[in-house]
Amino acid sequence: MLVATSDALPCMPVVIPEPGPSAGEIEALQGMLAQSVRPVMIVGGTRWQTDSARAIEAFAVANNVPVVAAFRFHDIIDNHCPAYAGDAGVGMNSYMKQLLRDADLIIAVNIRFGEATTDGYALFDAPRMTAQLIHSHASDDEIGKIYTADLPLHAGPNRMAAALAGLSAGQPDGRADWYDAARVAYLQSLLPPAQPGDVDMGVITAHIQAQLPDDAIITHGAGNFAIWANKFMQFGRDQRLLGPQSGSMGFGVPAALAAKAHDSSRFVLCFAGDGDFQMNGTELGTALQAGLHPVILILNNSSYGTIRMHQEREYPARVSGTEIVNPDYVALAGAYGFHGERVTRTDDFAAAYARALAAPAGAIIEIVIDTEAIAPRSTISDLRAAAG
Known part of the structure; x- marks a missing residue:
């Protein structure tokens, strides 16, 4: 059937x-919300308009x-909206765990x-939460699959949103304080601690945030490096986040190329780790071709x-198979x-980033990070000390 014609x-x-x-x-739903002092809405899934x-x-x-984004659906709700309270995902912040545990009503939309x-599966009791649960989804297979809903709604995100538009319910005393506290906790979570080594990704991430166009697209693969985009950046109404749901390394580069292929006029920024990049780095050939x-x-x-x-959590100081000898990424970029740029100090990033933005054919910036800075809020020394 490679060459035969068909009349289908x-x-x-x-x-x-x-x-x-x-x-x-x-x-x-309106009646349940009117009785709730500590409601939380969680939004996610696809097909949103x-x-x-x-x-x-x-x-x-x-x-x-308060509105919470499900895992890697940060960009559905404008993160600058006063109702936005952060994301519930991998590496969940302690304030978010407490917010969801303390809620007396969960409105889960899509x-x-x-x-x-x-x-x-540690946040909520199964099959019934302590909180009342309203769960809407476009697929009725998802409703009651893990948690039994007090109010199950077979509804897609757009018709659900249309039904909620303009809806107002009475508010018990204490709701406004709950709402305000959730937002304050989220804003405080955007401030990372100082990082060890000569490069502080907290400072760099803040610089990137300030420079992003209003319709920028951020992509990333899988690894601790993705925490910078997921936990310390805010996504406005027209900005988008493309990240893997399944922890697949190497997702960021092809996702960035797909985003550029879809709309070449939009600025696309990919966060990759060194190991992550090498999973699909040869897709730069596609970038060159297209x-x-x-x-x-x-x-x-x-x-x-x-x-x-x-490894450090479970087997402190027993490092096995996780060290990487990297290629010359500046030379690879040129090929x-x-x-190509290589940044080894925080103060050098702004100029390198400006040159990258001005480059007509795309850019790669290698940011050399101390291995001690294993995660934004954790170091190898911290892990070893905690393990005893």
């Missing part, structure tokens, strides 16, 4: 209808409901209760950092027609 008719586009909640179900995200924001602000969003020009940051700590972190 072309397929037509498949339109999947989106289910929606009934008026009675929304009335029940822009107007739907804005409707969720307006509903949350009007009703003093999310799957997976391992990452539930902190390894004229795709993202900016790629390689956070080089000469280590498979996440694996090393787990593929990219501009």
